[in-house]
Amino acid sequence: MVEKRRIGDSPIEIAPLALGGNVFRWTADETTSFAILDAFVDAGGTMIDTADVYSAWVPGNQGGESESVIGRWLKRNPEKRDKVVIATKVGFMAGLKPETIGPACDASLQRLGIDTIDLYYQHKDDESVPLADSLGVFDDLVKAGKIREIGLSQFTAPRLREAMQTAAANGLHKPCCLQTWYNMVERGKLEGELRDTALGYGLGIFPFYSLANGFLTGKYRNKADLDKSPRGLRNIAYLEGRGQHVLDALDAVSGETGEPLATVALAWTMAQPGITAALASATSLDQLAELTAAIDLKLSAGQMSRLDAASVEVEPAIPG
Numbered sequence: 001m002v003e004k005r006r007i008g009d010s011p012i013e014i015a016p017l018a019l020g021g022n023v024f025r026w027t028a029d030e031t032t033s034f035a036i037l038d039a040f041v042d043a044g045g046t047m048i049d050t051a052d053v054y055s056a057w058v059p060g061n062q063g064g065e066s067e068s069v070i071g072r073w074l075k076r077n078p079e080k081r082d083k084v085v086i087a088t089k090v091g092f093m094a095g096l097k098p099e100t101i102g103p104a105c106d107a108s109l110q111r112l113g114i115d116t117i118d119l120y121y122q123h124k125d126d127e128s129v130p131l132a133d134s135l136g137v138f139d140d141l142v143k144a145g146k147i148r149e150i151g152l153s154q155f156t157a158p159r160l161r162e163a164m165q166t167a168a169a170n171g172l173h174k175p176c177c178l179q180t181w182y183n184m185v186e187r188g189k190l191e192g193e194l195r196d197t198a199l200g201y202g203l204g205i206f207p208f209y210s211l212a213n214g215f216l217t218g219k220y221r222n223k224a225d226l227d228k229s230p231r232g233l234r235n236i237a238y239l240e241g242r243g244q245h246v247l248d249a250l251d252a253v254s255g256e257t258g259e260p261l262a263t264v265a266l267a268w269t270m271a272q273p274g275i276t277a278a279l280a281s282a283t284s285l286d287q288l289a290e291l292t293a294a295i296d297l298k299l300s301a302g303q304m305s306r307l308d309a310a311s312v313e314v315e316p317a318i319p320g
């Protein structure tokens with residue numbers, strides 16, 4: 001029986017691993033994407049994460065491709081709609097002007113082929129639009145039954161506070177979660193004020209890049225390895241500094257548990273305070289199996305503390 005976690009104070013409960021959808025029609029073709037989605041559900045996965053902008057960065061794409069893949073998969077497997085929570089996002093490219101959010105939501109619903117988006121995110125903070133206005137439109141979408149819950153992605157701690165206070169002060173449907181960059185080689189992106197703020201408001205936390213773009217699988221050990229994926233170059237900075245210590249610790253725990261590095265890294269992530277589910281993607285069924293294995297892996301206290309020690313971000317000493 002897969003452990004379920006509630007997303008903040010919303011009624012939605014999910015398994016602690018969410019499948020990242022930015023690979024669909026980027027590094028995973030449609031056939032592979034369908035196979036990954038099927039295998040994810042078969043392994044007890046319950047949440048799929050996408051965005052209207054995925055995967056606009058691929059030459060020839062315009063955004064919406066990932067949602068369309070998920071929509072065609074659901075059309076072939078209508079019985080799976082009730083088994084998955086679908087999260088998507090708006091505003092990455094065009095921002096969050098109130099008049100653009102409703103039409104974007106309708107377009108996402110159409111591509112996904114569903115009546116209601118389970119979790120709809122502000123993809124990134126748009127400081128040019130008053131939060132009362134953008135959250136007001138999200139509230140309207142909840143009342144219209146087009147979305148169930150609201151999420152915030154790529155918000156700083158002060159803006160997260162402002163968003164939560166704005167929702168409360170205006171009687172708007174409250175956001176239930178924060179999606180943010182976080183993994184074993186980039187702990188400082190969440191730990192500290194941002195995590196404290198999210199926890200203070202009872203928000204669920206969804207870390208993206210949980211595998212640091214694949215680095216935490218151990219596939220990138222030197223510069224020659226960066227050719228292994230179209231996203232390999234994103235890993236160049238990890239080859240220096242703390243990255244090697246983290247891989248050494250993952251190698252050791254992998255040796256003890258018999259589980260691959262990706263599985264260990266995700267199990268560590270899922271065990272961090274406030275994490276509702278780690279977000280990670282796969283481009284093959286073999287990769288996916290290493291991700292879903294993390295749902296059942298419980299690391300010992302000793303293994304956790306060694307992984308903590310190798311990954312902790314130490315503040316530089318103040319000279320003098």
Ligand SMILES: NC(=O)c1ccc[n+]([C@@H]2O[C@H](COP(=O)([O-])OP(=O)(O)OC[C@H]3O[C@@H](n4cnc5c(N)ncnc54)[C@H](OP(=O)(O)O)[C@@H]3O)[C@@H](O)[C@H]2O)c1
Binds near residue numbers: 211288
């Ligand atoms: N809110 C936001 O602004 C935001 C931003 C970024 C991402 N996200 C979400 O978070 C999700 C996760 O992030 P991500 O997919 O970009 O990065 P990630 O999960 O850190 O890295 C996943 C990639 O690592 C490689 N990989 C995975 N398992 C592997 C294994 N077992 N062995 C070897 N390689 C493996 C695969 O790429 P290759 O096969 O190509 O190496 C895979 O696509 C996204 O899909 C998206 O839904 C949200």
